[in-house]
Amino acid sequence: MAQKPATLQIGIVGFGHLGQFLTEKIQKDGVDAGLSLAFVWNRNPEKLKGAVPEELVLHSLQDFPQRGADVIVEVCHPQIVKDFGAQFLSKSHFLVGSPSALSDPDLNQQLRHAAKHHGRTLYVPSGALWGGQDIQKLNDCGTLTALLVRMSKHPSCFRLAKDLLGAWKEDEGRRVLISGSVADICPIAPNNVNTMAAAAIAGSTLGFTGVRGELVSDTALRDYHVVEVEVTGVDGFTVKTVRMNPAKIGAVTGNATYNSFWSSLLLCTGHGGRVYLC
Template identity: 70%
Template sequence: MATSSSSFRIGIVGYGHLGQHLVDRILGDGAGMGLTLAFVWNRNADKLKGLVPDDRILVDLSAFEARKCDLIVEVCHPQIVKDFGVQFLSRAHFLVGSPSALCDPNLNRELRRAAEQHGRTLYVPGGALWGGQDIQRLDHSGALQALFIRMSKHPSCFRLTGDALSGWTEGEGRRVLFGGSVAELCPLAPNNVNTMAAAAVAAGTLGFAGVRGEIVSDTALSDFHVVEVEVTGTNGFSVHTVRRNPAQLGAVTGSATYNSFWNSLMVCKGHGGRVYLC
Protein backbone atom coordinates (compact mmCIF):
# COMPACT_ATOMS: atom_id res chain seq x y z
CA MET A 1 0.00 0.00 0.00
CA ALA A 2 2.93 2.34 0.57
CA THR A 3 6.56 2.39 -0.42
CA SER A 4 9.34 2.10 2.10
CA SER A 5 10.23 5.77 1.58
CA SER A 6 6.81 7.24 2.25
CA SER A 7 3.73 6.50 4.31
CA PHE A 8 0.15 6.26 3.15
CA ARG A 9 -1.77 8.95 5.03
CA ILE A 10 -5.36 8.21 6.07
CA GLY A 11 -7.99 10.56 7.45
CA ILE A 12 -10.93 9.09 9.40
CA VAL A 13 -14.23 10.97 9.43
CA GLY A 14 -16.41 9.69 12.26
CA TYR A 15 -15.53 8.07 15.57
CA GLY A 16 -18.34 5.67 16.31
CA HIS A 17 -17.63 1.98 16.87
CA LEU A 18 -16.34 1.44 13.34
CA GLY A 19 -14.28 4.63 13.33
CA GLN A 20 -12.70 3.67 16.66
CA HIS A 21 -11.82 0.25 15.29
CA LEU A 22 -10.10 1.72 12.23
CA VAL A 23 -8.20 4.35 14.23
CA ASP A 24 -6.97 1.73 16.71
CA ARG A 25 -5.82 -0.54 13.88
CA ILE A 26 -3.97 2.26 12.10
CA LEU A 27 -2.29 3.46 15.30
CA GLY A 28 -1.48 -0.10 16.38
CA ASP A 29 -0.62 -1.94 13.16
CA GLY A 30 -0.25 0.93 10.73
CA ALA A 31 3.42 1.78 11.22
CA GLY A 32 4.49 -1.70 10.18
CA MET A 33 2.22 -1.53 7.13
CA GLY A 34 3.26 1.90 5.91
CA LEU A 35 0.07 3.57 7.19
CA THR A 36 -0.13 6.88 9.03
CA LEU A 37 -3.15 8.44 10.73
CA ALA A 38 -3.42 11.94 9.23
CA PHE A 39 -6.47 13.08 11.17
CA VAL A 40 -9.65 12.03 12.96
CA TRP A 41 -12.77 14.17 12.88
CA ASN A 42 -15.87 13.63 14.98
CA ARG A 43 -18.97 15.76 15.34
CA ASN A 44 -18.20 15.92 19.06
CA ALA A 45 -14.47 16.60 19.17
CA ASP A 46 -14.39 16.24 22.95
CA LYS A 47 -15.02 12.51 22.51
CA LEU A 48 -11.57 12.20 20.94
CA LYS A 49 -9.63 13.66 23.86
CA GLY A 50 -7.35 11.07 25.45
CA LEU A 51 -8.21 8.48 22.79
CA VAL A 52 -6.60 10.08 19.74
CA PRO A 53 -3.27 11.96 19.78
CA ASP A 54 -3.99 15.68 20.07
CA ASP A 55 -2.12 16.53 16.89
CA ARG A 56 -4.31 14.12 14.91
CA ILE A 57 -7.63 15.64 16.04
CA LEU A 58 -9.29 17.74 13.34
CA VAL A 59 -11.86 20.10 14.85
CA ASP A 60 -13.04 21.77 11.63
CA LEU A 61 -13.64 19.26 8.85
CA SER A 62 -13.49 21.98 6.20
CA ALA A 63 -9.78 22.30 7.06
CA PHE A 64 -9.03 18.71 5.99
CA GLU A 65 -6.92 19.79 3.00
CA ALA A 66 -4.09 20.90 5.28
CA ARG A 67 -3.61 17.31 6.45
CA LYS A 68 -2.60 16.12 2.95
CA CYS A 69 -4.23 12.67 2.92
CA ASP A 70 -3.87 9.87 0.41
CA LEU A 71 -7.20 8.36 1.52
CA ILE A 72 -10.19 9.76 3.41
CA VAL A 73 -12.55 7.30 5.07
CA GLU A 74 -16.11 8.33 5.99
CA VAL A 75 -17.74 6.24 8.71
CA CYS A 76 -20.41 8.45 10.24
CA HIS A 77 -23.42 9.62 8.20
CA PRO A 78 -24.58 10.07 4.58
CA GLN A 79 -24.84 13.82 5.10
CA ILE A 80 -21.05 14.04 5.28
CA VAL A 81 -20.85 12.37 1.87
CA LYS A 82 -23.27 14.95 0.50
CA ASP A 83 -21.52 17.91 2.08
CA PHE A 84 -17.86 16.95 1.57
CA GLY A 85 -17.61 14.02 -0.86
CA VAL A 86 -16.74 16.06 -3.94
CA GLN A 87 -14.19 18.10 -1.97
CA PHE A 88 -12.61 14.94 -0.55
CA LEU A 89 -12.18 13.51 -4.05
CA SER A 90 -10.46 16.69 -5.21
CA ARG A 91 -7.65 15.92 -2.76
CA ALA A 92 -7.61 12.17 -2.04
CA HIS A 93 -9.12 8.81 -2.72
CA PHE A 94 -12.41 8.46 -0.84
CA LEU A 95 -13.79 5.37 0.91
CA VAL A 96 -17.48 6.03 1.48
CA GLY A 97 -18.74 4.06 4.47
CA SER A 98 -22.29 5.36 3.98
CA PRO A 99 -22.97 4.39 0.35
CA SER A 100 -26.69 4.85 1.01
CA ALA A 101 -25.92 8.50 0.16
CA LEU A 102 -25.37 7.38 -3.44
CA CYS A 103 -29.10 6.71 -3.84
CA ASP A 104 -29.34 10.43 -4.67
CA PRO A 105 -28.78 10.35 -8.46
CA ASN A 106 -27.45 13.89 -8.59
CA LEU A 107 -24.89 13.25 -5.84
CA ASN A 108 -23.97 9.94 -7.46
CA ARG A 109 -23.22 11.70 -10.74
CA GLU A 110 -21.28 14.49 -9.01
CA LEU A 111 -19.05 12.05 -7.13
CA ARG A 112 -18.38 9.97 -10.23
CA ARG A 113 -17.56 13.13 -12.18
CA ALA A 114 -15.21 14.33 -9.44
CA ALA A 115 -13.42 10.97 -9.32
CA GLU A 116 -12.88 11.03 -13.08
CA GLN A 117 -11.85 14.69 -13.15
CA HIS A 118 -9.25 14.36 -10.40
CA GLY A 119 -8.07 10.83 -11.15
CA ARG A 120 -9.17 9.67 -7.68
CA THR A 121 -11.03 6.50 -6.76
CA LEU A 122 -14.40 6.47 -5.04
CA TYR A 123 -14.29 3.25 -3.03
CA VAL A 124 -17.47 1.47 -1.92
CA PRO A 125 -16.90 -1.21 0.74
CA GLY A 126 -18.84 -4.47 0.49
CA GLY A 127 -19.49 -4.53 4.24
CA ALA A 128 -21.87 -7.37 5.03
CA LEU A 129 -22.57 -8.04 1.34
CA TRP A 130 -21.53 -11.54 0.34
CA GLY A 131 -20.57 -12.06 -3.31
CA GLY A 132 -20.57 -8.41 -4.32
CA GLN A 133 -17.84 -8.80 -6.91
CA ASP A 134 -19.60 -11.84 -8.34
CA ILE A 135 -22.73 -9.75 -8.74
CA GLN A 136 -20.65 -7.05 -10.40
CA ARG A 137 -19.10 -9.52 -12.85
CA LEU A 138 -22.52 -10.92 -13.73
CA ASP A 139 -23.76 -7.38 -14.27
CA HIS A 140 -20.80 -6.47 -16.48
CA SER A 141 -21.45 -9.57 -18.61
CA GLY A 142 -25.01 -8.43 -19.26
CA ALA A 143 -26.50 -11.52 -17.58
CA LEU A 144 -27.88 -9.97 -14.38
CA GLN A 145 -31.67 -9.81 -14.47
CA ALA A 146 -32.74 -9.21 -10.86
CA LEU A 147 -31.30 -8.72 -7.38
CA PHE A 148 -33.16 -8.90 -4.06
CA ILE A 149 -31.74 -8.38 -0.55
CA ARG A 150 -33.46 -8.95 2.77
CA MET A 151 -31.88 -7.65 5.99
CA SER A 152 -33.31 -8.97 9.25
CA LYS A 153 -32.28 -7.57 12.63
CA HIS A 154 -33.46 -7.21 16.18
CA PRO A 155 -35.57 -4.02 16.34
CA SER A 156 -33.05 -2.37 18.68
CA CYS A 157 -30.51 -2.50 15.83
CA PHE A 158 -32.51 -0.32 13.44
CA ARG A 159 -32.09 3.45 13.12
CA LEU A 160 -35.07 4.59 11.07
CA THR A 161 -36.14 8.06 10.02
CA GLY A 162 -39.85 7.21 10.22
CA ASP A 163 -42.13 5.52 12.77
CA ALA A 164 -42.18 2.04 11.22
CA LEU A 165 -40.86 0.58 14.49
CA SER A 166 -43.08 2.47 16.89
CA GLY A 167 -44.59 0.41 19.67
CA TRP A 168 -42.48 -2.74 19.27
CA THR A 169 -42.30 -5.03 22.28
CA GLU A 170 -39.79 -7.73 23.17
CA GLY A 171 -41.08 -11.08 21.99
CA GLU A 172 -43.40 -9.77 19.29
CA GLY A 173 -41.57 -11.83 16.67
CA ARG A 174 -41.11 -10.96 13.03
CA ARG A 175 -42.38 -7.81 11.33
CA VAL A 176 -41.66 -6.69 7.76
CA LEU A 177 -40.90 -2.98 8.08
CA PHE A 178 -40.56 -2.09 4.44
CA GLY A 179 -40.16 -3.65 1.03
CA GLY A 180 -39.40 -1.84 -2.20
CA SER A 181 -36.52 -0.45 -4.22
CA VAL A 182 -33.22 0.27 -2.51
CA ALA A 183 -33.67 3.86 -3.70
CA GLU A 184 -36.75 4.05 -1.46
CA LEU A 185 -35.14 2.20 1.44
CA CYS A 186 -31.99 4.30 1.76
CA PRO A 187 -33.72 7.47 3.05
CA LEU A 188 -35.80 5.38 5.47
CA ALA A 189 -32.85 3.55 7.06
CA PRO A 190 -29.65 5.35 5.96
CA ASN A 191 -27.51 3.75 8.68
CA ASN A 192 -28.87 0.22 8.23
CA VAL A 193 -28.96 -0.47 4.51
CA ASN A 194 -25.40 0.32 3.38
CA THR A 195 -25.07 -3.35 2.44
CA MET A 196 -27.99 -2.91 0.05
CA ALA A 197 -26.44 0.29 -1.30
CA ALA A 198 -23.20 -1.57 -2.01
CA ALA A 199 -25.24 -4.18 -3.87
CA ALA A 200 -26.89 -1.46 -5.94
CA VAL A 201 -23.44 -0.16 -6.90
CA ALA A 202 -22.34 -3.69 -7.84
CA ALA A 203 -25.50 -4.17 -9.92
CA GLY A 204 -24.92 -1.00 -11.91
CA THR A 205 -27.36 -1.71 -14.74
CA LEU A 206 -30.19 -2.22 -12.23
CA GLY A 207 -29.07 0.61 -9.95
CA PHE A 208 -30.73 1.78 -6.77
CA ALA A 209 -34.15 1.91 -8.38
CA GLY A 210 -33.89 -1.59 -9.86
CA VAL A 211 -32.46 -3.54 -6.89
CA ARG A 212 -35.22 -4.68 -4.53
CA GLY A 213 -34.82 -4.75 -0.77
CA GLU A 214 -36.69 -5.64 2.39
CA ILE A 215 -35.96 -4.85 6.04
CA VAL A 216 -37.36 -7.11 8.74
CA SER A 217 -37.58 -6.60 12.49
CA ASP A 218 -37.28 -9.89 14.38
CA THR A 219 -37.05 -9.99 18.18
CA ALA A 220 -35.67 -13.55 17.95
CA LEU A 221 -32.44 -12.20 16.44
CA SER A 222 -30.69 -11.26 19.66
CA ASP A 223 -27.24 -12.46 18.53
CA PHE A 224 -27.19 -12.05 14.73
CA HIS A 225 -28.04 -9.87 11.78
CA VAL A 226 -29.21 -11.93 8.80
CA VAL A 227 -28.55 -10.84 5.22
CA GLU A 228 -30.19 -12.81 2.39
CA VAL A 229 -29.23 -12.17 -1.22
CA GLU A 230 -31.11 -13.58 -4.21
CA VAL A 231 -29.47 -13.14 -7.62
CA THR A 232 -31.25 -13.97 -10.86
CA GLY A 233 -29.46 -14.26 -14.17
CA THR A 234 -30.22 -15.46 -17.66
CA ASN A 235 -31.02 -19.02 -18.73
CA GLY A 236 -32.33 -20.05 -15.30
CA PHE A 237 -29.21 -19.02 -13.37
CA SER A 238 -29.79 -18.11 -9.71
CA VAL A 239 -27.89 -17.83 -6.42
CA HIS A 240 -29.35 -17.54 -2.91
CA THR A 241 -27.00 -16.78 0.00
CA VAL A 242 -27.75 -16.35 3.70
CA ARG A 243 -25.20 -14.62 5.93
CA ARG A 244 -25.53 -14.60 9.71
CA ASN A 245 -23.42 -11.77 11.05
CA PRO A 246 -22.83 -11.90 14.85
CA ALA A 247 -24.09 -8.69 16.49
CA GLN A 248 -24.95 -7.44 19.94
CA LEU A 249 -28.36 -6.02 20.81
CA GLY A 250 -28.60 -2.43 19.63
CA ALA A 251 -25.61 -2.71 17.29
CA VAL A 252 -26.11 -1.13 13.88
CA THR A 253 -23.02 -2.93 12.52
CA GLY A 254 -22.38 -6.65 12.92
CA SER A 255 -19.02 -7.65 14.41
CA ALA A 256 -17.75 -9.43 11.28
CA THR A 257 -18.20 -6.20 9.31
CA TYR A 258 -15.36 -4.53 11.22
CA ASN A 259 -12.74 -6.86 9.76
CA SER A 260 -14.47 -6.70 6.38
CA PHE A 261 -14.17 -2.92 6.41
CA TRP A 262 -10.50 -3.05 7.43
CA ASN A 263 -9.81 -5.45 4.56
CA SER A 264 -11.60 -3.05 2.23
CA LEU A 265 -9.41 -0.21 3.46
CA MET A 266 -6.33 -2.28 2.61
CA VAL A 267 -7.43 -2.32 -1.04
CA CYS A 268 -7.72 1.47 -1.32
CA LYS A 269 -4.36 2.25 -2.89
CA GLY A 270 -5.70 3.92 -6.03
CA HIS A 271 -7.56 2.41 -8.99
CA GLY A 272 -7.89 5.45 -11.21
CA GLY A 273 -10.71 7.94 -11.60
CA ARG A 274 -13.67 5.63 -11.11
CA VAL A 275 -15.96 3.87 -8.63
CA TYR A 276 -14.48 0.68 -7.20
CA LEU A 277 -16.23 -1.94 -5.09
CA CYS A 278 -13.82 -3.25 -2.45
Protein backbone atom coordinates in the same frame (compact mmCIF):
# COMPACT_ATOMS: atom_id res chain seq x y z
CA MET B 1 16.63 -4.40 -3.13
CA ALA B 2 12.95 -3.58 -3.74
CA GLN B 3 11.78 -0.25 -2.42
CA LYS B 4 9.38 -0.30 0.49
CA PRO B 5 5.91 0.87 -0.63
CA ALA B 6 5.02 4.39 0.46
CA THR B 7 2.87 4.66 3.57
CA LEU B 8 -0.70 5.77 2.85
CA GLN B 9 -1.92 8.67 4.95
CA ILE B 10 -5.48 8.01 6.14
CA GLY B 11 -8.00 10.60 7.28
CA ILE B 12 -10.84 9.29 9.45
CA VAL B 13 -14.10 11.26 9.40
CA GLY B 14 -16.32 10.12 12.27
CA PHE B 15 -15.53 8.52 15.61
CA GLY B 16 -18.40 6.18 16.32
CA HIS B 17 -17.78 2.47 16.84
CA LEU B 18 -16.36 1.94 13.34
CA GLY B 19 -14.27 5.11 13.41
CA GLN B 20 -12.82 4.11 16.78
CA PHE B 21 -12.04 0.63 15.48
CA LEU B 22 -10.21 1.95 12.41
CA THR B 23 -8.30 4.58 14.39
CA GLU B 24 -7.11 2.03 16.94
CA LYS B 25 -6.31 -0.51 14.21
CA ILE B 26 -4.16 1.96 12.27
CA GLN B 27 -2.35 3.02 15.43
CA LYS B 28 -1.70 -0.62 16.33
CA ASP B 29 -1.13 -2.35 12.98
CA GLY B 30 -0.69 0.52 10.56
CA VAL B 31 3.08 0.26 10.17
CA ASP B 32 2.89 -3.34 8.98
CA ALA B 33 -0.10 -2.53 6.77
CA GLY B 34 1.54 0.54 5.22
CA LEU B 35 -0.98 2.95 6.75
CA SER B 36 -0.69 5.90 9.10
CA LEU B 37 -3.14 8.48 10.42
CA ALA B 38 -3.27 11.88 8.75
CA PHE B 39 -6.15 13.09 10.93
CA VAL B 40 -9.28 12.14 12.81
CA TRP B 41 -12.36 14.37 12.81
CA ASN B 42 -15.52 14.08 14.87
CA ARG B 43 -18.47 16.41 15.19
CA ASN B 44 -17.83 16.44 18.95
CA PRO B 45 -14.03 16.77 19.32
CA GLU B 46 -14.28 16.14 23.07
CA LYS B 47 -14.85 12.48 22.24
CA LEU B 48 -11.34 12.29 20.77
CA LYS B 49 -9.54 13.35 23.94
CA GLY B 50 -7.35 10.59 25.30
CA ALA B 51 -8.00 8.40 22.26
CA VAL B 52 -6.29 10.41 19.52
CA PRO B 53 -3.04 12.42 19.81
CA GLU B 54 -3.84 16.12 19.75
CA GLU B 55 -1.70 16.72 16.66
CA LEU B 56 -3.91 14.28 14.70
CA VAL B 57 -7.21 15.89 15.70
CA LEU B 58 -8.81 17.86 12.88
CA HIS B 59 -10.99 20.52 14.50
CA SER B 60 -12.58 21.86 11.30
CA LEU B 61 -13.43 19.56 8.42
CA GLN B 62 -12.89 22.46 6.03
CA ASP B 63 -9.17 22.22 6.87
CA PHE B 64 -8.77 18.63 5.63
CA PRO B 65 -6.61 19.59 2.59
CA GLN B 66 -3.87 20.80 4.95
CA ARG B 67 -3.36 17.28 6.30
CA GLY B 68 -2.42 15.67 2.98
CA ALA B 69 -4.45 12.49 3.35
CA ASP B 70 -4.10 9.95 0.54
CA VAL B 71 -7.41 8.32 1.46
CA ILE B 72 -10.28 9.88 3.39
CA VAL B 73 -12.61 7.44 5.14
CA GLU B 74 -16.15 8.58 6.00
CA VAL B 75 -17.73 6.57 8.83
CA CYS B 76 -20.32 8.89 10.31
CA HIS B 77 -23.36 10.02 8.30
CA PRO B 78 -24.61 10.31 4.70
CA GLN B 79 -24.86 14.09 5.07
CA ILE B 80 -21.06 14.31 5.23
CA VAL B 81 -20.90 12.48 1.89
CA LYS B 82 -23.30 15.02 0.43
CA ASP B 83 -21.56 18.07 1.88
CA PHE B 84 -17.91 17.09 1.43
CA GLY B 85 -17.70 14.10 -0.94
CA ALA B 86 -16.76 16.07 -4.05
CA GLN B 87 -14.27 18.17 -2.06
CA PHE B 88 -12.65 15.03 -0.65
CA LEU B 89 -12.27 13.59 -4.16
CA SER B 90 -10.58 16.77 -5.37
CA LYS B 91 -7.68 16.03 -3.00
CA SER B 92 -7.80 12.36 -2.03
CA HIS B 93 -9.26 8.98 -2.73
CA PHE B 94 -12.52 8.59 -0.83
CA LEU B 95 -13.81 5.49 0.97
CA VAL B 96 -17.49 6.14 1.59
CA GLY B 97 -18.75 4.28 4.65
CA SER B 98 -22.30 5.55 4.12
CA PRO B 99 -22.95 4.46 0.52
CA SER B 100 -26.68 4.84 1.12
CA ALA B 101 -25.99 8.51 0.29
CA LEU B 102 -25.41 7.43 -3.31
CA SER B 103 -29.11 6.58 -3.66
CA ASP B 104 -29.48 10.29 -4.47
CA PRO B 105 -28.96 10.18 -8.26
CA ASP B 106 -27.66 13.75 -8.46
CA LEU B 107 -25.08 13.14 -5.73
CA ASN B 108 -24.14 9.82 -7.30
CA GLN B 109 -23.39 11.49 -10.63
CA GLN B 110 -21.60 14.40 -8.96
CA LEU B 111 -19.20 12.09 -7.13
CA ARG B 112 -18.63 9.90 -10.19
CA HIS B 113 -17.78 13.01 -12.20
CA ALA B 114 -15.45 14.29 -9.46
CA ALA B 115 -13.65 10.94 -9.31
CA LYS B 116 -13.11 10.88 -13.07
CA HIS B 117 -12.18 14.57 -13.30
CA HIS B 118 -9.57 14.42 -10.53
CA GLY B 119 -8.33 10.89 -11.25
CA ARG B 120 -9.34 9.74 -7.78
CA THR B 121 -11.23 6.65 -6.71
CA LEU B 122 -14.60 6.58 -4.98
CA TYR B 123 -14.26 3.38 -2.97
CA VAL B 124 -17.39 1.57 -1.78
CA PRO B 125 -16.77 -1.07 0.92
CA SER B 126 -18.64 -4.34 0.48
CA GLY B 127 -19.33 -4.44 4.23
CA ALA B 128 -21.79 -7.21 5.01
CA LEU B 129 -22.48 -7.91 1.31
CA TRP B 130 -21.32 -11.45 0.57
CA GLY B 131 -20.36 -12.10 -3.04
CA GLY B 132 -20.25 -8.46 -4.11
CA GLN B 133 -17.41 -9.03 -6.58
CA ASP B 134 -19.31 -11.91 -8.16
CA ILE B 135 -22.41 -9.76 -8.52
CA GLN B 136 -20.27 -7.09 -10.16
CA LYS B 137 -18.82 -9.61 -12.63
CA LEU B 138 -22.30 -10.80 -13.57
CA ASN B 139 -23.38 -7.18 -13.95
CA ASP B 140 -20.40 -6.30 -16.13
CA CYS B 141 -21.16 -9.24 -18.42
CA GLY B 142 -24.68 -7.92 -18.92
CA THR B 143 -26.29 -11.06 -17.49
CA LEU B 144 -27.62 -9.75 -14.16
CA THR B 145 -31.42 -9.61 -14.33
CA ALA B 146 -32.54 -9.21 -10.69
CA LEU B 147 -31.05 -8.65 -7.25
CA LEU B 148 -32.70 -8.73 -3.81
CA VAL B 149 -31.11 -7.98 -0.43
CA ARG B 150 -33.07 -8.84 2.71
CA MET B 151 -31.73 -7.59 6.05
CA SER B 152 -33.20 -8.97 9.25
CA LYS B 153 -32.32 -7.58 12.68
CA HIS B 154 -33.61 -7.27 16.21
CA PRO B 155 -35.88 -4.18 16.32
CA SER B 156 -33.49 -2.40 18.70
CA CYS B 157 -30.86 -2.39 15.93
CA PHE B 158 -32.81 -0.19 13.52
CA ARG B 159 -32.30 3.59 13.18
CA LEU B 160 -35.17 4.72 10.98
CA ALA B 161 -36.09 8.16 9.66
CA LYS B 162 -39.77 7.16 9.71
CA ASP B 163 -41.62 5.40 12.53
CA LEU B 164 -42.00 2.09 10.74
CA LEU B 165 -41.36 0.10 13.89
CA GLY B 166 -43.97 1.71 16.10
CA ALA B 167 -44.53 -0.14 19.35
CA TRP B 168 -43.03 -3.61 19.46
CA LYS B 169 -43.03 -6.44 21.95
CA GLU B 170 -40.11 -8.70 22.72
CA ASP B 171 -42.06 -11.81 21.75
CA GLU B 172 -43.64 -10.53 18.54
CA GLY B 173 -41.29 -12.43 16.21
CA ARG B 174 -40.78 -11.52 12.56
CA ARG B 175 -42.26 -8.46 10.85
CA VAL B 176 -41.46 -7.03 7.40
CA LEU B 177 -40.98 -3.28 7.89
CA ILE B 178 -40.54 -2.25 4.27
CA SER B 179 -40.10 -3.89 0.89
CA GLY B 180 -39.26 -1.98 -2.27
CA SER B 181 -36.47 -0.45 -4.29
CA VAL B 182 -33.18 0.30 -2.55
CA ALA B 183 -33.60 3.90 -3.79
CA ASP B 184 -36.75 4.20 -1.67
CA ILE B 185 -35.36 2.39 1.37
CA CYS B 186 -32.03 4.24 1.72
CA PRO B 187 -33.51 7.62 2.80
CA ILE B 188 -35.71 5.86 5.37
CA ALA B 189 -32.94 3.80 6.97
CA PRO B 190 -29.63 5.42 5.95
CA ASN B 191 -27.67 3.88 8.82
CA ASN B 192 -29.00 0.35 8.35
CA VAL B 193 -28.88 -0.32 4.62
CA ASN B 194 -25.31 0.30 3.49
CA THR B 195 -25.16 -3.37 2.48
CA MET B 196 -28.09 -2.77 0.14
CA ALA B 197 -26.36 0.32 -1.25
CA ALA B 198 -23.20 -1.69 -1.91
CA ALA B 199 -25.33 -4.22 -3.79
CA ALA B 200 -26.80 -1.43 -5.92
CA ILE B 201 -23.26 -0.28 -6.77
CA ALA B 202 -22.20 -3.83 -7.65
CA GLY B 203 -25.33 -4.29 -9.76
CA SER B 204 -25.07 -0.92 -11.46
CA THR B 205 -27.09 -1.93 -14.52
CA LEU B 206 -30.07 -2.32 -12.18
CA GLY B 207 -28.98 0.53 -9.90
CA PHE B 208 -30.68 1.79 -6.78
CA THR B 209 -34.11 1.79 -8.42
CA GLY B 210 -33.78 -1.72 -9.84
CA VAL B 211 -32.23 -3.55 -6.88
CA ARG B 212 -34.89 -4.66 -4.40
CA GLY B 213 -34.58 -4.57 -0.65
CA GLU B 214 -36.44 -5.74 2.45
CA LEU B 215 -36.00 -4.72 6.07
CA VAL B 216 -37.25 -7.26 8.56
CA SER B 217 -37.65 -6.84 12.32
CA ASP B 218 -37.24 -10.12 14.19
CA THR B 219 -37.17 -10.27 17.99
CA ALA B 220 -35.61 -13.75 17.80
CA LEU B 221 -32.38 -12.25 16.43
CA ARG B 222 -30.75 -11.34 19.73
CA ASP B 223 -27.23 -12.36 18.71
CA TYR B 224 -27.11 -11.91 14.92
CA HIS B 225 -27.98 -9.78 11.94
CA VAL B 226 -29.04 -11.86 8.95
CA VAL B 227 -28.28 -10.72 5.38
CA GLU B 228 -29.85 -12.69 2.53
CA VAL B 229 -28.89 -12.00 -1.06
CA GLU B 230 -30.79 -13.44 -4.02
CA VAL B 231 -29.11 -13.02 -7.41
CA THR B 232 -30.82 -13.83 -10.70
CA GLY B 233 -29.17 -14.06 -14.09
CA VAL B 234 -30.12 -15.21 -17.55
CA ASP B 235 -31.16 -18.76 -18.49
CA GLY B 236 -32.37 -19.64 -14.99
CA PHE B 237 -29.12 -18.76 -13.18
CA THR B 238 -29.70 -18.09 -9.45
CA VAL B 239 -27.58 -17.77 -6.31
CA LYS B 240 -28.91 -17.36 -2.77
CA THR B 241 -26.66 -16.63 0.20
CA VAL B 242 -27.43 -16.22 3.90
CA ARG B 243 -24.92 -14.44 6.12
CA MET B 244 -25.23 -14.65 9.93
CA ASN B 245 -23.33 -11.65 11.28
CA PRO B 246 -22.81 -11.71 15.09
CA ALA B 247 -24.15 -8.51 16.66
CA LYS B 248 -25.17 -7.29 20.07
CA ILE B 249 -28.65 -6.07 20.94
CA GLY B 250 -29.01 -2.50 19.68
CA ALA B 251 -25.94 -2.64 17.42
CA VAL B 252 -26.35 -1.02 14.00
CA THR B 253 -23.24 -2.77 12.64
CA GLY B 254 -22.48 -6.47 13.00
CA ASN B 255 -19.14 -7.57 14.48
CA ALA B 256 -17.75 -9.15 11.29
CA THR B 257 -18.30 -5.94 9.33
CA TYR B 258 -15.50 -4.18 11.23
CA ASN B 259 -12.80 -6.51 9.90
CA SER B 260 -14.45 -6.46 6.46
CA PHE B 261 -14.13 -2.67 6.45
CA TRP B 262 -10.46 -2.92 7.44
CA SER B 263 -9.86 -5.31 4.55
CA SER B 264 -11.55 -2.82 2.22
CA LEU B 265 -9.28 -0.04 3.45
CA LEU B 266 -6.22 -2.12 2.62
CA LEU B 267 -7.36 -2.21 -1.02
CA CYS B 268 -7.62 1.56 -1.41
CA THR B 269 -4.79 2.16 -3.84
CA GLY B 270 -4.25 2.00 -7.60
CA HIS B 271 -7.78 2.38 -8.94
CA GLY B 272 -7.95 6.07 -9.84
CA GLY B 273 -10.75 7.82 -11.70
CA ARG B 274 -13.65 5.49 -11.05
CA VAL B 275 -16.02 3.87 -8.57
CA TYR B 276 -14.61 0.68 -7.09
CA LEU B 277 -16.31 -1.90 -4.87
CA CYS B 278 -13.74 -3.18 -2.40
